[in-house]
Amino acid sequence: MALMDFIKKQFIDVIHWIEEGDGVLATRYPMQDFEIQYGAQLTVRESQMAVFVNEGKVADVFGPGLYTLTTQTLPLLTNLKNWDKLFESPFKSDVYFFSTRLQLDRKWGTPNPITIRDKDFGVVRMRAFGIYSYKLADPRKFHTEISGTRESYTADDLDGQLRGLAIAAMTDLFGQSSVPFIDMAANQQELGAALKAKMDEVFARYGLALDSFVVQNVSLPEELQKILDTKIGMNMIGDMGRYTQYQVANSIPLAAQNEGGMAGIGAGLGAGMSIGQTMAGAMAQAMQPVAAQAAAVAPTMAPATGNADEVIATLEKLHGLVAKGVLSQAEFDAKKAELLGKLG
Secondary structure (H helix, E strand, C coil): CCCHHHHHEEEEEEEEECCCCCCCCEECCCCCCCCEEEEEEEEECCCEEEEEECCCCCEEEEECCCEEEECCCCCHHHHHHHCCCCCCCCCCEEEEEEECCEEEEEEEECCEEEEEECCEEEEEEEEEEEEEEECCHHHHHHHHHHHHHEEEHHHHHHHHHHHHHHHHHHHHHHHHCCHHHHHHHHHHHHHHHHHHHHHHHHHCCCEEEEEEEEEEEEECHHHHHHHHHHHHHHCCCCCCCCHHHHHHHHHHHHHHHHCCCHHHHHHHCCCEEEEEEHHHHHHHHHHHHHHHHHHHHHHHHCCCCHHHHHHHHHHHHHHHHHHHEEEEEEEEHHHHHHHHHHHH
């Protein structure tokens, strides 16, 4: 009977793993009731590592290569099982394969705004998101701390934990830093580098190596962003008086071409009583050279005599000044009455 049981046993003489799909970090080789044949071949491909685990204890770790499994190539397992150096019977051991290639385009972000103290805005809530990449560097530590005896462990299984670590590191970094939000948003590459340096040690604790950490966006909630936009706009305007004068000067030629003339400037530029007073002063300054021009031109157009042709020619020129906005309609009517009176 014992002989028949021995014959029925199935032995494994080739151990290897081919990854199917992306994101698998660790997988257990399907052993079931199989036993590993002494002298079996173990193939570990590039971007892989293999670990032998005996009764819950990590024994031998293999990097990329082709191995013949003997007591010489399995020194730790041999020691755990108290094998004699000449013992060549089949044996049982759990075998785990680990993927060591880069896990790319892993996304992180703040599901809810985090609260920080900003030197410019006081206490604010901000959001951030980006991508990171990492790889498994220490399978012994990863097996002990993370994957354990699970049949398979994927990057998706780990994402939630790593995102939480990223957000915690960001909150801590902002809390320790006096860098204003504006500077953070303008230097996202430096911010990502600072966060990576802070998280390297955390990843290493789990047997992982953080390859890159990128901050793609830093923003405020919508209501705070509107306040920031207003502040930026005010800073861009600078001296309100000079800005208003500039607007008035640009509006005069446009107003002269439209019906209503100069009266349309106030309606076009009015933005409240407080700004209106400033505009009125600026308009007065802007209109001084225009009034001076009209005062200088009008006397030169007065006819020397009461000749009807000269009076008509003068009126046509004055009407042209009205069309250009240099003279008002009232001023034109007064001058017209004066000239026609001379003809009488």
